[in-house]
Amino acid sequence: MTRGAFYRFAAPSIIVMILLMVIPLLMAIWLGMNYMTYTNISAPQFIALRNYIEVLQDARFWQSFRFTALYAAIVVPAQLIVGFTIALFLDQVSRFTRGIYLSIFLLPFIIVPVVGTLMFKQLFEPSGLITWLYQTILDTRFRYNEITVKALIIIHGVWYVTPFALVTYFAGLQTLSQDLLEAASMDGATRWQKIRHIVLPHVRSLTIFILLISIMDAYRIFDSVFILSQMNPIYKANTIMTYTFQTAVTVQRLGKANAMAILTVIGIMIVLIPNLIQSYKEQMEER
Amino acid sequence: MEKIKSPLGRVLIHAVLILFAVYSFIPFFWTTLQSFKTLKDANSRTPIFFFTPTWENYQQLWLRSVPENGALIAYFLLAAVVILICLLLFANYIPVRSSLIYAFVALGFAAILWGIPRLVDTAKFYDYFINTIIVTVGTVIVSISIGCLAGYSLARYAGYAGVVILIAALGFRALPRLAFILPYYWIGTATNLLDTHILVILTLVAVNQPFTIWMLRSFFMDIPRELEESAMVDGCNRLTAFYRIIIPIMWPGIISTALFTLLLAYNEFLLVRLLTQTNWTLPVAISRFTGGEDPRHLTLAAAASISATIPIVLVILFFQKNLVKGLAAGAVKG
Numbered sequence: 001m002t003r004g005a006f007y008r009f010a011a012p013s014i015i016v017m018i019l020l021m022v023i024p025l026l027m028a029i030w031l032g033m034n035y036m037t038y039t040n041i042s043a044p045q046f047i048a049l050r051n052y053i054e055v056l057q058d059a060r061f062w063q064s065f066r067f068t069a070l071y072a073a074i075v076v077p078a079q080l081i082v083g084f085t086i087a088l089f090l091d092q093v094s095r096f097t098r099g100i101y102l103s104i105f106l107l108p109f110i111i112v113p114v115v116g117t118l119m120f121k122q123l124f125e126p127s128g129l130i131t132w133l134y135q136t137i138l139d140t141r142f143r144y145n146e147i148t149v150k151a152l153i154i155i156h157g158v159w160y161v162t163p164f165a166l167v168t169y170f171a172g173l174q175t176l177s178q179d180l181l182e183a184a185s186m187d188g189a190t191r192w193q194k195i196r197h198i199v200l201p202h203v204r205s206l207t208i209f210i211l212l213i214s215i216m217d218a219y220r221i222f223d224s225v226f227i228l229s230q231m232n233p234i235y236k237a238n239t240i241m242t243y244t245f246q247t248a249v250t251v252q253r254l255g256k257a258n259a260m261a262i263l264t265v266i267g268i269m270i271v272l273i274p275n276l277i278q279s280y281k282e283q284m285e286e287r
Numbered sequence: 288m289e290k291i292k293s294p295l296g297r298v299l300i301h302a303v304l305i306l307f308a309v310y311s312f313i314p315f316f317w318t319t320l321q322s323f324k325t326l327k328d329a330n331s332r333t334p335i336f337f338f339t340p341t342w343e344n345y346q347q348l349w350l351r352s353v354p355e356n357g358a359l360i361a362y363f364l365l366a367a368v369v370i371l372i373c374l375l376l377f378a379n380y381i382p383v384r385s386s387l388i389y390a391f392v393a394l395g396f397a398a399i400l401w402g403i404p405r406l407v408d409t410a411k412f413y414d415y416f417i418n419t420i421i422v423t424v425g426t427v428i429v430s431i432s433i434g435c436l437a438g439y440s441l442a443r444y445a446g447y448a449g450v451v452i453l454i455a456a457l458g459f460r461a462l463p464r465l466a467f468i469l470p471y472y473w474i475g476t477a478t479n480l481l482d483t484h485i486l487v488i489l490t491l492v493a494v495n496q497p498f499t500i501w502m503l504r505s506f507f508m509d510i511p512r513e514l515e516e517s518a519m520v521d522g523c524n525r526l527t528a529f530y531r532i533i534i535p536i537m538w539p540g541i542i543s544t545a546l547f548t549l550l551l552a553y554n555e556f557l558l559v560r561l562l563t564q565t566n567w568t569l570p571v572a573i574s575r576f577t578g579g580e581d582p583r584h585l586t587l588a589a590a591a592s593i594s595a596t597i598p599i600v601l602v603i604l605f606f607q608k609n610l611v612k613g614l615a616a617g618a619v620k621g
Contacts (some may be wrong), residue, residue, distance in 0.1 A: 001443040005525055009440030012433040013496055014452065020493030021459050024470035031473060086307050090299045092290055099620045103607065104308045107315060109604060112554045112569040115592045118577060119314035122321055122589060127330045130467055160309070167611070173288070181288065194288065220463040223556045223570075229356075229575050244465050245557070254473060261466040272461050280454045287445045 009021035022247025025265070037252045044255065051259035061260065062213050064238035067150065071239065072218035075157040079214055080207060082158070088195070090166075091173045102167070109163035117227040120156050148234040160224065161217065165210050172206045173199070212275060219268060240264055315596075322589035329586045344590035347583070351408045360406050364399060371395045412591065415572040418484070419553060422568055425488040426552040430499050431545050433492075435537075438503030439529060443512065453504075456497035459482065464494055464557060472561045482564045491552050499544060500549075502613070506540030507533070543613035546606050553599060569595045 007014075034044035034053050042213065056062050086105070090098055108116055122258070123130040131142045142148070184194050222241040229237040233247060238246065244264070248257035291300065318621060321329050323340035346353060354360060371392050374381075378388045400417060403409060441449050459504040471490050475481035514536075523531065536542075556570040563571065573595060576588035 001440060001525075002521035003395055003444070003446055003448075006440045006446065006449065009529075010437040012453070013437030013500060016433060016489075016493050017456070017459070017496050020471075020490060021467055021496075026467050027470040027473075031470060036473075041473070086304070088288070089300050089303050089307075091288055093304065095499075101304050101308060104310050108311055108551070111599065112570050112573075112595055114554075114556050114574050115595050116314070116593050118573060118588055119318040122318045122585075127332060127334075127585070129313070129334050132332070132334050138310070163311070176288070185289070191291075192290075192337045194577075196450075199288070199454055204357070210595075216461045220465075222465075226556075227574060230577060230596060234512070241463060241465055241557075244469075245561075248469060248472070249561070255470070258469050260474075261463065264463050265466050268461060268463070269458075271459060276454055278460055279457055280450065283450045285454055287450060 028258045029262055031255055035257045038254075041254070047255075051256045052106075052263065053257060055260050055263055060238070061243060063236065064240050064243040066216065067237060068219065068221065068239045070150075071154055071157060071221060072215055074154050075161060075218055076214050078158045079165045080210060083161050084203070085208075086162075086166050086189050087169035087173055088262060089198075090170055091204045102170070105166055106163050108160050109167075111158065113223040114227060116160060117156060117224040120159065120224075121152075124152060131200050146235050146237070149229050149237050153225055153237060156224050156228065157218070157221065161214060161255065164214070166209055168206055169203055169268040171201045172188070177200055215271065219264070294414060299420075318589045318592050321586060322593045324584055324586060326583060329589070344586045345594065347410075348412050348587055348594065349410055351410045354407045357407070364403070367395070367399055371399075386567055411488050412572065412594075415567050415569055416462060416594075419568040421484050422487050422491065422559075423549055423552040425484065425494070426491045427545050427548050429488060430492045430495055430548050431503075431541060432542070434496060434499035434503050435534070435541065435571075436529075437496075437500045439507050439533065441504045442507035442510075453501070456500055460497040461493045467494060468558050468561050475562055482560055482566050484566065487559060487562055487566075487568075490558060494558070495548055495551050499548060502544045502547065503540065506537060506544070508541075510536060539609060539612070542606060543609040546602070546609055549602065550599070 012162060016156050033048055035047045035051070036044040057096060059181070090101060090105075093101070111119075122128055126142075127133065134142045180198055181194060184198060189197070221239050222245070225239050225242045226245075229235045229242070231242065231250070240260075241264075244257050244260045247253050247260060291297065319338070322344055323342075324338055325343065328338050355368045374388055374395075375392050378385045395558075401421065404413060436455055441453060468490070470502050471486070472481075475486060480486050496508060510533060513532065515523075515525070515532050518528040519525065553568075554570060555568070556574065559568050560571045560574070573588070573591045576584045576591055
């Protein structure tokens, strides 16, 4: 394809991305350098890097950073372990049954996240099913407090994202080399040895893929926190995204919120850049 | 892996899978039950499993007042929907061009959606439902048409610029949406463009574009170049070769990508929450049912959750193969 044809075909998409992604991002950097609330929205006041410094010294920002990190540190490994285990089990059943299981397993992931969270929350309402089980078994009242709300957000996170790892691993298991497995059986390898020495190396690149995607997703978790904590400060369950939202909408410090978003972008970029360089090399070789 | 054959092993495998299925499904099960209960039953501290189901919650959610000839209207609408779905399913057996039939079915559904509020007194929730359809369909159409052109050219062009665009798109895909949405929000507030469908659709198209072009490109890569090259030798230019030869064999890939775009637009919460004030889509409307003073929020939230889920479950049942294929393609190709 000639260069001219390439640009003609790609133009609409490139224009949309420049107008609505590149320019807004540059604008966010600039907005972050202004003191701006809703009263002076058309005449923002330039204060250079003071918003950025304020964010870095804001104890509540670091508190929400810590909760986001805790969320990722629990949800990501749990998702990998549970997803891989269930994928191994699913691989054992016949083609027809596996279709039925798979469509049930996928439900939490496919559904509208806000709706999924609300359904999950229904179980923990005062009249909910799990609330009742909890109270019957432990004989104490189930209360919404800092610990239980944080726990609910994390448990919901695992429930919501595991299907993604499950499907990815399951697809990976389907491309496993049968010859290798047979050869291993000939040599008398046990099932556990086969998983350890054949399956796990085979899914290594998939694990890195899931890891990367789910760390990014954990970093920007918003919907479920919004619903489960109802943005109530007494639960201290803010994540970086909900805290940024709160700063923009509730506290009405638009400039500071933009500075926060840009700092988050920088944080993500640090994790992302090695991966981007890797993909860049791959694409350059491939072309 | 080879299968475990011992009967005990088989039982254990299914036991684990069924347990996991229960764990995945229990919120749906419980919410469905709650949505059919009266307020008193739904608020009972010991769970009630056996009760006379009531449609009252759904009625309150969708209708402002109950029409006298409600049953008649319901049967009429149901018949119209069934006829349209049958047309869709058997389009290949009818001796008319299938594109005409699809257009007719789309028009038919639009007419039904337009007609309902004129036949019955619908509540606000119906307006949110219509908003969701407009936003979702608009996003899918714009996103897929510009994404196909870009995805195709990125699959065929070997130059340096193509790689740069792909890597930049990958980077943008990973960034938190809030970094883009806050400037949109500022523009919207400053220019009074907030609360319009156009703004929501355009921004949704933009934030989903990186994903769309990567996925479509991976599907276009699977199509051999010889196909359009022979067409171009026969006198087509590249654009006609593209839509006469390439697009018809790309349908499965386009449907997979469209399905993911549809889910992304239908599910979006944060962007719509910030960029609209009254023209909400369903996720934002439903989030209003959480908490609050109104004691009905429990049952209404349940009915709203189920109502928003049914269309998506239908779409997924219809296109399940494309969905699993798309998930697998995204995973294996990265």
